[in-house]
Amino acid sequence: MLFPTPELTAADVRVLADMDRMRADLRHELQGKPGKWVGGLRKFLTADAVAASNSIERFKVSTVDVQDLIAGERDVEVSGENRGETLAYERMMTYIQTLHDVGDFG
Numbered sequence: 138m139l140f141p142t143p144e145l146t147a148a149d150v151r152v153l154a155d156m157d158r159m160r161a162d163l164r165h166e167l168q169g170k171p172g173k174w175v176g177g178l179r180k181f182l183t184a185d186a187v188a189a190s191n192s193i194e195r196f197k198v199s200t201v202d203v204q205d206l207i208a209g210e211r212d213v214e215v216s217g218e219n220r221g222e223t224l225a226y227e228r229m230m231t232y233i234q235t236l237h238d239v240g241d242f243g
Contacts, residue, residue: 181204183227183230184200184207187223187227187230188200188203188223191222191226196218196219196222197219198215198219202223203223206223206224206227207224
């Protein structure tokens with residue numbers, strides 16, 4: 138271990154509890170009133186995560202290009218290798234996301 142984990146102060150615990158409450162409130166709000174922006178946000182965040190993860194492996198595809206590839210557009214200007222890696226990673230992420238309710242996953 139390079140750095141020990143610091144002990145949480147009472148203020149830290151309060152802030153974390155507030156964040157948990159806000160997250161629960163937001164989840165409840167989104168589930169109660171799904172809107173068009175929720176799907177768009179999910180698509181953007183997925184594309185951004187794919188682009189960021191692939192960049193670690195030196196596959197350079199912008200978030201916008203990832204969105205276009207996921208949407209099935211054919212005229213995206215990326216190499217065949219970048220296209221294949223990007224779509225494969227997106228399929229893997231989509232599969233992993235389907236496992237969130239599986240009892241022995243996680």
